[in-house]
Amino acid sequence: MPKDNHRLIDLSGQMCELARPKGVFMYKTLLAGLMASCLILGGCHKTKTEEKQGGEATMIKNGTTVSMNYTLKVDGKVVDTSEGKEPLVFVQGSGQIIPGLDNALLEMKKGEKKHVTVDPEDGYGNRIPEAVRKIPKAAFDGADKLKVGDVVNGNANGQEFVATVSAVSKDEITIDMNHPLAGKTLDFDIEIVDIK
Secondary structure (H helix, E strand, O other): OOOOEEEEEOOOOOEEEEEOOOOOOOHHHHHHHHHHHHOOOOOOEEOOOOOOOOOOOOOOOOOOEEEEEEEEEEOOEEEEEOOOOOOEEEEOOOOOOOHHHHHHHOOOOOOOEEEEEEOHHHOOOOOOHHHEEEEEHHHOOOHHHOOOOOEEEEEEOOEEEEEEEEEEOOOEEEEEOOOOOOOOOEEEEEEEEEEO
């Protein structure tokens, strides 16, 4: 097994492989990387705005393609922004962005700006206590190198997961499989760049 891989016993007692990229990602790195991809739950991506085909829609409704600039703050701190990048492009109502933001955009127009506060229930959900697990240190290869804030990912029972190491003791490592923004109120400042 490569040095950068760790093994962990999953909840059913079977072994599952946890791969860590070279170097250890810290929580802030995870948060920045995940926000770029996880803000959009269904695979939405940032691209250059496509050339107009068939004219512009006048307001956002389900099925329209929206280009949006945004800044996301959590607890008063910026955790993600499109500033200096291409706008975020997604299809309204398709589940590509979190529900609270999706609903707040309906009937907005091109050029319109808005502040949107999304409660945890309409964002990444509330924290789930059962998603925090204590795992015997012996289940990890290289456990002595793991520290609080390190990120591990793997496959358990056919499902991929990402977890953050939240505690390390003499005999156990505690991992947290909650989304880093679970339980958080999200404050978005948005501007609609284009609607198609």
